[in-house]
Amino acid sequence: MMPGPTPPPSIEALLYHAQMQGVLPLTSCCNMQCIFCSNAYNPDNCEVFAIPPRPLAEIKDSILWLVGSRGPVVIGESVTRINEGEPLTHPEFLGILQLVRRHYPDRSIKVTTNASLFTADLIEQIAELNIELMVSLNTVGYRERVMGDKQPETTLRNVEALGGKVRFEGSIVSLPFVTGWEDIEATAKFLKDSGAWSIRILAPGFSRFHPLSKEAASITQDDIRSFSHNLEKDLKVPVLFEPARITSVIPVVEHVLPRSPARRAGIRPGDVITEVSGRPVLSRTEAFELVRDNERPRVAYDRQGAVYDAVINKQRFQPSGLVMYDDLDPKSWFEWERKSHVKRRRVLVLTSAPAKPVIEDALKMRGLEARVEAVPSVFFGGNIEAGGLLTVRDFAVAYGEIAGLDFDPDIVTLPKRAFDPWGRDLEGISYRVFEEITGKPVVFG
Numbered sequence: 001m002m003p004g005p006t007p008p009p010s011i012e013a014l015l016y017h018a019q020m021q022g023v024l025p026l027t028s029c030c031n032m033q034c035i036f037c038s039n040a041y042n043p044d045n046c047e048v049f050a051i052p053p054r055p056l057a058e059i060k061d062s063i064l065w066l067v068g069s070r071g072p073v074v075i076g077e078s079v080t081r082i083n084e085g086e087p088l089t090h091p092e093f094l095g096i097l098q099l100v101r102r103h104y105p106d107r108s109i110k111v112t113t114n115a116s117l118f119t120a121d122l123i124e125q126i127a128e129l130n131i132e133l134m135v136s137l138n139t140v141g142y143r144e145r146v147m148g149d150k151q152p153e154t155t156l157r158n159v160e161a162l163g164g165k166v167r168f169e170g171s172i173v174s175l176p177f178v179t180g181w182e183d184i185e186a187t188a189k190f191l192k193d194s195g196a197w198s199i200r201i202l203a204p205g206f207s208r209f210h211p212l213s214k215e216a217a218s219i220t221q222d223d224i225r226s227f228s229h230n231l232e233k234d235l236k237v238p239v240l241f242e243p244a245r246i247t248s249v250i251p252v253v254e255h256v257l258p259r260s261p262a263r264r265a266g267i268r269p270g271d272v273i274t275e276v277s278g279r280p281v282l283s284r285t286e287a288f289e290l291v292r293d294n295e296r297p298r299v300a301y302d303r304q305g306a307v308y309d310a311v312i313n314k315q316r317f318q319p320s321g322l323v324m325y326d327d328l329d330p331k332s333w334f335e336w337e338r339k340s341h342v343k344r345r346r347v348l349v350l351t352s353a354p355a356k357p358v359i360e361d362a363l364k365m366r367g368l369e370a371r372v373e374a375v376p377s378v379f380f381g382g383n384i385e386a387g388g389l390l391t392v393r394d395f396a397v398a399y400g401e402i403a404g405l406d407f408d409p410d411i412v413t414l415p416k417r418a419f420d421p422w423g424r425d426l427e428g429i430s431y432r433v434f435e436e437i438t439g440k441p442v443v444f445g
């Protein structure tokens with residue numbers, strides 16, 4: 001039997017941790033009711049928190065916590081244990097954006113929104129503040145059924161009004177078993193015609209508790225991926241599929257946006273970036289972030305075996321126009337190499353199915369050896385695969401099946417993103433419980 005959870009940290013501690021990662025939680029309130037929203041169907045013992053709209057004064061007092069990250073300031077994304085709602089329901093939304101822009105004049109600020117609450121005036125103001133948007137549109141034809149949108153025409157008009165004023169991407173949680181493929185295609189076309197610079201097609205993630213989990217199982221990620229690929233050819237706009245089934249850390253460029261600094265520098269899709277400002281790069285994430293964070297970075301790249309170089313003429317922290325998938329954070333990787341002593345010890349890496357081939361490739365590139373195993377989700381079940389949603393329970397089951405058969409590790413690596421800063425998983429169970437059950441020390445990676 002699994003020992004019980006340890007007490008949760010305070011909301012303030014969670015907010016501090018979120019902001020140090022560049023995420024600014026505003027509110028868990030939302031004006032929609034999406035049928036795919038995970039907020040409604042988490043298991044009872046899943047530790048996520050809902051917050052009311054945070055007062056402007058509180059955000060002002062904690063604004064400096066955002067210095068913990070050099071990347072964009074992210075608003076409206078549920079990437080921490082705090083449920084994110086619709087940021088535009090916050091009564092002081094504009095005041096908060098103005099405050100963030102004043103403190104961080106150079107940083108990219110990205111807001112995820114369902115776009116239903118925009119007004120012409122607000123669009124003008126966010127254009128002036130140079131805010132980027134991710135518009136979660138999901139459907140044009142089934143808005144009430146899929147999102148509970150009572151005024152679909154208003155939302156669609158708002159999206160059209162963004163075009164030419166605000167830089168935005170569109171996203172679609174693909175539910176072909178609800179809307180049909182035609183609606184996904186029509187939604188992507190609508191986003192493109194409204195001015196979206198790229199479109200993200202997201203595979204739906206349904207736990208076994210969700211009423212749609214059986215229908216979702218009838219569609220594979222490969223079906224959606226190949227549909228997205230065809231969509232990109234038809235629409236001639238970057239269409240990114242998530243989760244991307246990438247199997248290597250090779251820093252390959254997916255797209256280069258028209259009229260962007262990277263396009264002017266001559267970089268093309270398929271080029272492989274090998275160095276940025278004289279520094280060799282290990283992964284896509286490293287290449288992308290170095291280009292983003294530097295002024296006029298000099299980039300060496302490989303095109304079909306020939307090596308070229310070019311200067312991307314841009315300011316520090318400004319977008320280059322390169323579009324690349326996220327794969328491996330180099331800082332975390334090198335920290336893991338050091339802490340796991342992987343050169344001298346037998347290391348077992350327990351991770352998610354999508355991350356397994358990426359980690360194996362990084363090990364190969366670095367000339368290292370470790371055993372890497374994909375862990376299925378028992379706690380959430382359904383088609384959930386993300387590493388951040390794995391729990392101590394899942395790791396213990398997987399370890400029981402692997403260890404002792406043919407591999408006795410000195411140390412086990414668990415994914416850092418599955419734990420909060422206090423080492424507790426989504427059930428509140430500490431990684432130390434895993435150490436007690438298995439008798440093996442844990443290092444995060």
Ligand code: SF4
Pocket residue numbers: 030031032033034036037038039084085086114136147
């Ligand atoms: S708009 Fe976002 S937060 Fe609101 S219900 Fe939909 S998925 Fe959930």
